[in-house]
Structures are given as C-alpha cells and as structure tokens.
Amino acid sequence: MKAKLRGIAVIVLLASSLAAAVRVGTTPSAAATPSNAASGSAICTMSKGSMTIAPGLQFGGTATAATFSLTAKLLCAYGSSGVKGGTIAASGTGPSNDCGILANTGVPAMSGTIRWKGNFAPSTIDISNGNFAITGAGISIVLPSSGPSPPVGTTVVTGSFADERLSATLVVDQSVPTFAAGCNNQSSGLTGFTFTGVNGASTLTVGEVPVTPPSTPPTPVPVSVSVDAADPGSSVNQDLVEFNHPVAGSEGALSALGTAWARTDVSFELNEGTSQAAYDCTTGTWDPTYLDGNIAIDRAAGAQPELIVDYFPSCIDFQTAGLSTAVVAADEKKWEALVYQMALHEIGAEHVTTFEVWNEPSFKMTLKNSGSVPGYLTLYKLTAIQLEKAAAKVGTAIEVGGPGVDEFGQIDVSWVTALAAEAVSHNLPLDFVSWHQYPNDPDEGPQSFLPSGICQTGAPLGGQPCWNDPSFDVGLYARGAAATRAALAAFPTLHPFLWVDEWAPDSGNDVRESGPFGAAFVAAALDGAQQSGIDRMSYFDVADPATPSPYGNFGVLFGDLTPKPVYYAFAMWHELAGALLPVNLTPTQAPGPGVPQIGAVASVTPSGTVHVLLYNFDPYDPSGVYGSVDPTAYDDSVTLGLSGLGATGYSVTQELVDGSYTDQTTTGAPLTGPAHTLTLSLAGESVQLITLTPQA
Numbered sequence: 001m002k003a004k005l006r007g008i009a010v011i012v013l014l015a016s017s018l019a020a021a022v023r024v025g026t027t028p029s030a031a032a033t034p035s036n037a038a039s040g041s042a043i044c045t046m047s048k049g050s051m052t053i054a055p056g057l058q059f060g061g062t063a064t065a066a067t068f069s070l071t072a073k074l075l076c077a078y079g080s081s082g083v084k085g086g087t088i089a090a091s092g093t094g095p096s097n098d099c100g101i102l103a104n105t106g107v108p109a110m111s112g113t114i115r116w117k118g119n120f121a122p123s124t125i126d127i128s129n130g131n132f133a134i135t136g137a138g139i140s141i142v143l144p145s146s147g148p149s150p151p152v153g154t155t156v157v158t159g160s161f162a163d164e165r166l167s168a169t170l171v172v173d174q175s176v177p178t179f180a181a182g183c184n185n186q187s188s189g190l191t192g193f194t195f196t197g198v199n200g201a202s203t204l205t206v207g208e209v210p211v212t213p214p215s216t217p218p219t220p221v222p223v224s225v226s227v228d229a230a231d232p233g234s235s236v237n238q239d240l241v242e243f244n245h246p247v248a249g250s251e252g253a254l255s256a257l258g259t260a261w262a263r264t265d266v267s268f269e270l271n272e273g274t275s276q277a278a279y280d281c282t283t284g285t286w287d288p289t290y291l292d293g294n295i296a297i298d299r300a301a302g303a304q305p306e307l308i309v310d311y312f313p314s315c316i317d318f319q320t321a322g323l324s325t326a327v328v329a330a331d332e333k334k335w336e337a338l339v340y341q342m343a344l345h346e347i348g349a350e351h352v353t354t355f356e357v358w359n360e361p362s363f364k365m366t367l368k369n370s371g372s373v374p375g376y377l378t379l380y381k382l383t384a385i386q387l388e389k390a391a392a393k394v395g396t397a398i399e400v401g402g403p404g405v406d407e408f409g410q411i412d413v414s415w416v417t418a419l420a421a422e423a424v425s426h427n428l429p430l431d432f433v434s435w436h437q438y439p440n441d442p443d444e445g446p447q448s449f450l451p452s453g454i455c456q457t458g459a460p461l462g463g464q465p466c467w468n469d470p471s472f473d474v475g476l477y478a479r480g481a482a483a484t485r486a487a488l489a490a491f492p493t494l495h496p497f498l499w500v501d502e503w504a505p506d507s508g509n510d511v512r513e514s515g516p517f518g519a520a521f522v523a524a525a526l527d528g529a530q531q532s533g534i535d536r537m538s539y540f541d542v543a544d545p546a547t548p549s550p551y552g553n554f555g556v557l558f559g560d561l562t563p564k565p566v567y568y569a570f571a572m573w574h575e576l577a578g579a580l581l582p583v584n585l586t587p588t589q590a591p592g593p594g595v596p597q598i599g600a601v602a603s604v605t606p607s608g609t610v611h612v613l614l615y616n617f618d619p620y621d622p623s624g625v626y627g628s629v630d631p632t633a634y635d636d637s638v639t640l641g642l643s644g645l646g647a648t649g650y651s652v653t654q655e656l657v658d659g660s661y662t663d664q665t666t667t668g669a670p671l672t673g674p675a676h677t678l679t680l681s682l683a684g685e686s687v688q689l690i691t692l693t694p695q696a
Contacts, residue, residue, distance in 0.1 A: 049072025050193065054066065059184060066097040092108045093108060111125065234580055261306050347391055351396075360406040361376040424494065438504055474521060478591075499538070503540060517626040517628075520686060581603055596617070596634055650694055654688060
C-alpha cells in the first residue's frame, strides 16, 4: 500500500507522481494591507531555480537526516493578478539521505517565502512531501497546493494572493542517467537539481480556491428485507476474515474472530548492517529469528501465515538499469540462493505453505527497475522456481501467487494478464492472483491538494473534509473480481483463486476508519466479496501504532489494542458462519459512487440458529458527520420478514454498532415460527446482527 512504506530498502527511478501539497498564505507585516493584496490568477514560469541536498542522497545512504533547499526565480504573465514575478526560497529536513526517499515520500516538508516582484506582501509557502516522476523529458516534481491558509472564515488575511491556491510543476534538467549516477556516487551522492527549462517549462499557477457547498442527503426510503430460512445454500466464506501484520498482544482478539490468514513480510532487508540483520551480505546467510517470531504470533492468533517474499538487501541488486550482464547474473544467483534458504526453513521447520511474490510491485515497493512489469516477471520466475524447489525437497505442496498490485481500484488487470502469460509460458505455479483495493484515497479526491495534516483531523475546507470523496465506491471489489476472472479466461489451464490481500476504506489517514463508518464499510465490502466469489481477503491492518503517525489509523484495534467498531463488524461476520440463506431487498440496493446502501446477509447453522446481518453504509456524507453522531440524515426504517423458520419458538438477540453504541447486545421478545416480521431502525453508518436461537 502506498501510504505505508514498511521496511524500505532502496528504490531506483520512476516513482509514481503522487500528489504532494503546498499551502500559500501571507506573512503578517505592517505593509500587508488590503490595498496591496493581489487577486485573480497568475501563471508563472520558473525561469531559473535549483534544489540542493546535503548530505548528498545515495542508494542505501545511512545519514539520519538530509536538508533540502529550494530557490527559484519567477516570471509571471500580467493579468488580474497584477504581478510580474518573484522568487521562492524554502528548505526542510528529510529523515535520511537514502535515495529511495525520492521515489517513496519525495521531497520532505519545506517552509519558506514567495517574494513577489512589485508592491505586494510576501507569501509563506509550506510544502508537504512530494514525489518524483522520471520520464524521457526529465524529472518532474509535482507540488499541488493546499490553500487557503488559514482556512476561509477563521481570520482576516491580507497580502498577495491571500486565500488563493497555488500549484507547481518543476521540470528538472537532470536526465535519468545523471540522476542514477548521482545516487550511485558513494562519495558525494546526489547533491541537487537545477531548473532552467532545458527539459520543459517549470510553472507555478496561482488561482482562486474553489469552495464546494455540501450537497443535500437523499431522502431515506424504507427498505423491506425478506429471508427464507428453509432454503440453505453454500457456506458463508470465513476466509474473508484475514488481516495483515498481527502484533504481539493481538493474538487473543484475532483468535476470537476466527482469523483464517495472516499476511506477513519476510523482510530480507531488516536491520541491514547490524548484528541483528536478517541477511548477511558478507556470508550470504539468512537469520530466521525475526520472521519466525512473527509466524509464532500468527499461529497464536489461529491464523495460517501468508508470507510475502520481500524486500531486497542492498547487496542484491539485479534490477537497476545499466548493470553489466555479469553483475545481473551474479545477483540473480544470490537472490535464488536466499529465497531457497528461506523457503527450505519456513516450509520444513515452520510448516508454512503459502507464499506471495513481492508486495505492490506496481507501486515500486523497492523493485529497483521502476517496478516495471518485465522486471516483476523476472523476479516472479526466479522466486517461484526456488520456492517450488524447496517444497519438493521437503515433500510438501505449497501455494505461490502474486502480483499483489496496488491501485487496482481502477480495475487495471494488465499485471494479472502479464503474470498469467508468464506462468503459462514458463510452466510456473500461479495458485492465486492477489491485488489491493482501497476505494477512497484523499490523495485522489476532489480536494487532493490539501496537506495530510488536514486529512488527519478532518478539518473542513468549503464545508467538506478532504477525505469527503464523492467517488468512493465499495462496488470496486465485485468489479475487480469480475475483471480478473475475465482476464484469466484467456488462460484456461490456470485456476488461481482470487485474493484481495490488502483492503480498507482508505489508503491515507482517515478518521472515519476508527468510527462506525469503518464498521459499515466492512460489512458492505464483505457482502460484496461473498456475492462476487472472492476467495480470500486480508484487511489492512491489525493495530494502529502505539504512537500516532501520519498514516496510523488503519487497524481494527487501537494502539492500546482495544477494539474499534470495525472489529465488531468482523466479529459479526464470524458469527454468521453457516449456510447462506436467500435474501431479497425492496427496493433493490446497488453500490455505486457515493450511493447509500442498505444490505443484508443471512445464514443458518446445523442446529437451526438463524443469523441476519444488516448494515446501512453511506460512502459519501457531505456533512462530514459519517454516523459519528445520532441521529443521522441517513437513518432508515427496515422491515425484516422471516419465513421458513423450522422451530416453534426462538429467543432473539440484537448486536449493534452505530454512532451511539459499539457492540451493544440486547434481548428482544421471543418469537414463533414458521414466519415472523420485525421492524427495525437502522442508523446511518451502522451494523446490526439479529440472532434467532431455537428454544428447547
């Protein structure tokens, strides 16, 4: 997943051009009066500029900090803005001098000043982490704006371009070989970039900040749900209750959910250069201590490990452009030996049988040759052969799959098609096809220019939090499964199962994930996955970090390992274990971008206990409340009709997660069979589990 850069070693070139953010406000001064405040919009060219970095960036650089300093001259077109140009000066400190930081988190946060040419007050400039795009035309740094700062309505702001929006695209003169050479220079490293327009125009645009008024929530429509308890079908899929990265102390909570699988990184690069290194570059030996410790946690949680075969130690580098044939061949042999060594131990001693080749190669997760499809196919072939070789040595059958691609929300199956073709062509195992899906992303929504700090708090701009994305669509899971099956149909000899082994509402920090919204989302997603025939799903993640971080609220458990509302949605799905019962809803509910959805899943156990899971999920609430306060604008009335009840009498319990209650259980009046009707109030962003237990 792109927001979490776990165990990063080194990344070379061609990072995706993810959005960063720039905030423009004004520096208070005696001269800053409304009379010299610019307005309208302006497009400026960075006619000359540079960025210096000290110490120089290196692949595998070990310095604990690196300072980035940006300076540039501006030439601006006349217009309603009334400015001719100006200068930019900003600086900031990054967490290390590893060149991989550029392809992962980009330029670190910087602050500085824009001084306009003319009688206009200076503007402060704050740049949050940006990313690089490297193409044939050169290296681009994309720095979209955050404006306004401070937010509209909080105070009176004066000076040039107060309450305006700024964005910048910097096209760097350095070519890809120059960039690579600088990063590979172990004496000085990559010490900077220049901007003189050689490879293209570097521009800065200032314009009015759009204010989008919240839309009116739709009028709730009563829903009828009918369940036939006399017509059991296939089983409720409990392999959808899986998680990434169990942590010490979470075992009991995960075991209570019936957790089926635990996705765990091998992390060959861990603690590199220390006495606790997983892989010793000098001796070529691998220490299983760290990985085996995590597998022990997985087992204690009742889960089977899915091991992600990642990441490269720095001394194994066969995917960097420009390496000699001899170096590539030697490093490929080192990788094969390392994978075999690991697999032989984990299959034989730890009885692990499931391996995924790499994590998010589409997001360049330390795949050095740009995370390209050809580079990944080479890696998959080398790795899969060694995994199968080790399994044959032990005499155990294993599962091997991939590619674990990111941003599959766009339903791009090109990686799946390429991997399937490679597997058929070279007779490679492909037991499962995996991908990651996060339907909402604040970096891609309508207010993507906002900095991460605003996303963390949900502070509104124009009345809407930045994660309030109308395109949020939980239906992506079903469409992703359909697209994958269609792609695999061209390879009839392959029969891989489908595994969404990272998923959650959002790939960025999203306060909704820790409230009832998260629970309602999970119920809707599991329902869609069950209906579309997805075989396995591994939620990201188990627990928030003990210390809050910018991307730290993915867990089903808080940092102190207490359950969130989303945890209880998984608990309810676990309680559903049994045979599916047919469910009909009137009016018909269909997921879509921003569409409120009521859903139901029902089951019956061999003893005759009937469970009905009800949820009310709204992916887009323009008020920004998202079920955190009752009542909501999306509260609805549901009539639950039960038929085919086999017992004469039932006791009734109701478990509830909404804005007022988290896992509240109440007892209702007993009811009789063979048919019964219940009328329920279903709050916006809520999940309920109705349980009918036959009475003796």
